[in-house]
Amino acid sequence: xxxxxxxxxxxxxxxxxxxxxxxxxxxxxxxxxxxxxxxxxxxxxxxxxxxxxxxxxxxxxxxxxxxxxxxxxxxxxxxxxxxxxxxxxxxxxxxxxxxxxxxxxxxxxxxxxxxxxxxxxxxxxxxxxxxxxxxxxxxxxxxxxxxxxxxxxxxxxxxxxxx
Amino acid sequence: xxxxxxxxxxxxxxxxxxxxxxxxxxxxxxxxxxxxxxxxxxxxxxxxxxxxxx
Numbered sequence: 001x002x003x004x005x006x007x008x009x010x011x012x013x014x015x016x017x018x019x020x021x022x023x024x025x026x027x028x029x030x031x032x033x034x035x036x037x038x039x040x041x042x043x044x045x046x047x048x049x050x051x052x053x054x055x056x057x058x059x060x061x062x063x064x065x066x067x068x069x070x071x072x073x074x075x076x077x078x079x080x081x082x083x084x085x086x087x088x089x090x091x092x093x094x095x096x097x098x099x100x101x102x103x104x105x106x107x108x109x110x111x112x113x114x115x116x117x118x119x120x121x122x123x124x125x126x127x128x129x130x131x132x133x134x135x136x137x138x139x140x141x142x143x144x145x146x147x148x149x150x151x152x153x154x155x156x157x158x159x160x161x162x163x
Numbered sequence: 164x165x166x167x168x169x170x171x172x173x174x175x176x177x178x179x180x181x182x183x184x185x186x187x188x189x190x191x192x193x194x195x196x197x198x199x200x201x202x203x204x205x206x207x208x209x210x211x212x213x214x215x216x217x
Contacts, residue, residue: 002206080213100199103199107203114178116214131172138175142175146179147182150204
């Protein structure tokens with residue numbers, strides 16, 4: 001999926017968007033994401049707010065599971081609760097090279113697997129969602145802020161004033 | 164105990180700490196090649212962020 005974004009961005013966007021504009025687009029997404037995930041959760045979030053339909057199971061035990069995992073795992077057809085992936089998506093579309101996209105895709109999948117793995121420990125399965133709901137605001141805000149800081153450093157390549 | 168250590172606040176704290184540490188390493192070293200590790204941390208955190216209550 002990450003590689004697809006890089007290819008789409010390379011074919012349709014990178015060739016005609018000036019570097020400064022690409023930087024501006026990613027920075028805009030970052031600022032919007034931080035606002036959404038911290039102080040303005042009522043801002044609309046671009047997403048395909050639908051669940052993967054049950055009929056994908058009809059594709060067979062392997063193909064159906066693959067389709068379900070691909071659509072839900074990549075966030076293509078699910079309800080998203082954070083805009084952190086949008087920051088990643090914007091960077092993939094207009095900035096990151098394909099090598100970093102491959103690694104980022106694998107890391108995104110690993111991050112996606114953290115929740116089911118953590119839920120498997122102890123009695124987490126029953127209490128995870130309730131615990132998450134209690135701390136959701138703090139978790140979302142802190143992740144948005146640290147992610148935004150990280151993306152700015154990646155994009156600017158270090159201290160902004162060293163450019 | 165294990166359940167507490169793997170609960171959402173602790174997992175989020177660890178991810179944030181890894182991210183902040185990666186940012187610090189890139190800034191202190193001044194090496195842009197290390198930013199790959201930062202991209203990995205950012206992507207993994209993004210994956211966790213949308214999985215939250217699933």
